[in-house]
Amino acid sequence: MTHRESGTDALRQSMVDYLMRIIGLPDDEELAREADEVVRALDGRLSTGRHAAA
16 A cells, blocks of 8 residues: 555544544534544545546
8 A cells, every 4th residue: 555545544444433423413514624624635646646646
């Protein structure tokens, strides 16, 4: 597993963790902002990976 893959896996796991926390605290705006940052980072990582593979 490359460093990039392990970083992507860490972002995926972080996203899952945030989603589980949001289920328990749906009105927590700070938590939602933090989760949004993780989703955007993961999206950027996956988009870069798709473009590099093309």
